[in-house]
Amino acid sequence: MNPLRDTRDARLPRVAGPCAVVLFGVTGDLARKKIMPAIYDLANRGLLPPGFGLVGFARREWADEDFAQEVHDSVREHARTPFREEVWRQLSQGIRFVAGDLADPQAFDRLRETVHSLDAERGTLGNHAFYLSIPPGLFPTVVSQIQQAGLAKKPPGAWRRVVIEKPFGHNLASAEELDRVLADVFAPDEIFRIDHYLGKETVQNILAVRFANEMFEPLWNSRYVDNIQITQAEDIGIGGRAGYYDGIGAARDVIQNHLLQLLALTAMDEPLSFDPRQVRQEKEKVLAAVTVPRDIDLHTARGQYATGWQGGVPVFGYLEEPGIPADSTTETFAAIRVDIDNRRWAGVPFYLRTGKRLGRRVTEVAVVFKRAPHLPFASTSVQELSDNALVFRIQPDEGITLRFGSKVPGVSAMEVRDVTMDFQYGDSFVDTSPEAYERLILDVLLGDPPLFPQAREVDLSWRILDPVLDRWSESGRPATYASGGWGPASAYEMIARDGRTWRRP
Ligand SMILES: NC(=O)c1ccc[n+]([C@@H]2O[C@H](COP(=O)([O-])OP(=O)(O)OC[C@H]3O[C@@H](n4cnc5c(N)ncnc54)[C@H](OP(=O)(O)O)[C@@H]3O)[C@@H](O)[C@H]2O)c1
Structure with a gap:
């Protein structure tokens, strides 16, 4: 054993x-x-x-x-x-x-x-x-x-x-400084950095689905996966949190921690066991292999929400929010493409995006598969067929969706269209899921650290994001985007350059 x-x-x-x-x-x-x-x-x-x-x-x-x-x-x-x-x-x-x-x-x-x-x-x-x-x-x-x-x-x-x-620092240098301050007083296993996403049942389920089943892992690589899209969208603005948010922005607030942790769980290799050291080692390995494309302007996007309407209600633009300086360059939307330089993921782009005042509140990880290499149907029969996708719905409608092509019944021609198979937590499990904070606080009291990012993971995440943030800090004011939409035009352009489109969650 x-x-x-x-x-x-x-x-x-x-x-x-x-x-x-x-x-x-x-x-x-x-x-x-x-x-x-x-x-x-x-x-x-x-x-x-x-x-x-x-x-x-x-x-x-x-x-x-x-x-x-x-x-x-x-x-x-x-x-x-x-x-x-x-x-x-x-x-x-x-x-x-x-x-x-x-x-x-x-x-x-x-x-x-x-x-x-x-x-x-x-x-x-x-x-x-x-x-x-x-x-x-x-x-x-x-x-x-x-x-x-x-x-x-x-x-x-x-x-x-x-x-x-969070936030654990503002960039790599300040994160390392924070590590030093903490390490002066506490041992590494006495320090618990909360990323509340890791306390969510739906996030832990990514590992369960990947490693407790035989049918997904053989497909989990560049041979079958075309791209992976990780989205965290909010349909609200910054609320009364101007003091916290301005100067931090979407990339530091969400991509550095939640989205890169989701990426690590989606892309890591199977750990030897669920011992915290083993899980951490695999997460660190995959984060260390993440690279940002050289031409940052072409492969990232950022924006600020504009004054407008959302859900039939007039809403402030970011720069009109109480407490936000009129010349703030803080982004409320951020999207970046990253790659993972290892055998499993070479050539598979990971698109990460987050924003406030977007079309709906949703967090999901979508594994988008390649098209079948050959479709033995008339081209008109597969017009409505998109790519197969396995989507982990992290919140709020927790579950998993599998999208695949299926014959439209009743028509004599072999017409194929997208259908979905859904797993909903509420249908399969009687108990409601505990709040992430219940799980995480209990783990702190038990001294059980698998769900807490360690200093190295945090530092590796900053190493990925720092070049993007540095580049953005030189490039002036972000473009605006309409409240209730899915981000600025540059977000659509960056993914279109790769011949792909964003999923509409
Ligand atoms: N809110 C969220 O959803 C959220 C999510 C993720 C992470 N975080 C992080 O969690 C932490 C707390 O967030 P929050 O939203 O609760 O912040 P907050 O509403 O601004 O509260 C900060 C707390 O710190 C206290 N405080 C500030 N200066 C103090 C001082 N000199 N002496 C004594 N107490 C002082 C405040 O007390 P007073 O009432 O006396 O000012 C208040 O209780 C932050 O690190 C934030 O980045 C928050």
Whole structure:
């Protein structure tokens, strides 16, 4: 038997051991909408131990009860599972609050006292996860405060973990600097970088479909695949997030992390096992083989959404959004072609695109196959036949679609047209899928890192994107595109140059 294979019964739920989560940024959007509700959902599913504590940190003059009320309200509004009084009572007994600024060392002294007394009162055994749901510019401050206050020192047998949210740097140099800051205080296996896409069931299913079945993998190469299109589209604008978004833009916000992770899972070779080191090794290998075409202008596209209408409602253009400078060059749409220089994928372009205010909200990975080498039908009979495609529908309509040609019934001529076969999660599985954050937070508490990108993967992704971003920074204002459409004209032109078209999701 392979010693790397996990021998635990995967069907048994794994419950976190005693621990405390220290959550920085509890007044933020992410904490209120995702993190605190996910913690409750885990408790509701019986996956948190009785000895669990949650310590909030924020610049508010709140008592423990005020913070508990905030958690309660966010759970009531955003939790996936039903509210149960007895679960809430148990969870709320472990809720504490520390008021302070992240730059204030005395606040971290108070934090240390609070977690130590929580350890004693709730039996959390000195195991602490620090969740940094704060602006990335503050990561170095907080990591150094944690160290200065002695919070990174662990008693024998206890663990320390730090969780950070994207963006992991702004480019390769700043990502490496962040790696250094974190590595000064935490060991690599204590650092958890959240890419919430990896917590999605539909994303993990890419590996299951590829490696648990015999019928796909033989086709998964340049002999049969013509191109792969990975799309993440939103039908909304930036909302109230001007401060976060401007200067970052679509490529840094989505391609650097989510889309390149989807590419890695779609293109990687089979790992020896699902041991985190093995999966990571294969992802790193394929990311290291990714190249961007030399003429970046011809093979990438970017744009900003224009003032217009969407769904019958007038909408602002990006430059008119509150808080966005009128001369901003930040892109709200980005598309790039990349290639993978290895035997499996030589000659198969991967097209990645993401944008705001596009035709619909959808994330999908489409594997588009080559045309049959010979069609023994009259050319008029196959006019409506497009390429075969296997589409992983990541969200919101989770499932898989297979598109292939089929005879139109009833007509005497052999007329062939596209049909689809659909797998929908809701039809095959009774339980609703857990939120990505439930899975990821539980994995942090279990110390299970397969779904978290490591420093090298992040650095490799920046290595792919940096030349594109550098080129774009020299080429002025992006073109605009109509809200509700599928991006600027340059996006259509870049793929047309290769003799292909974008899929309409
Ligand atoms: N929202 C999302 O969907 C999303 C998705 C992916 C990644 N992220 C990442 O997740 C993190 C949090 O995002 P967010 O949207 O929740 O951000 P946010 O709404 O801007 O919240 C940031 C939090 O940091 C706190 N904070 C800022 N400066 C502070 C200081 N000096 N002292 C104490 N607290 C301070 C804020 O507290 P105050 O209320 O006192 O200002 C607030 O609670 C960021 O790294 C972001 O890039 C967010």
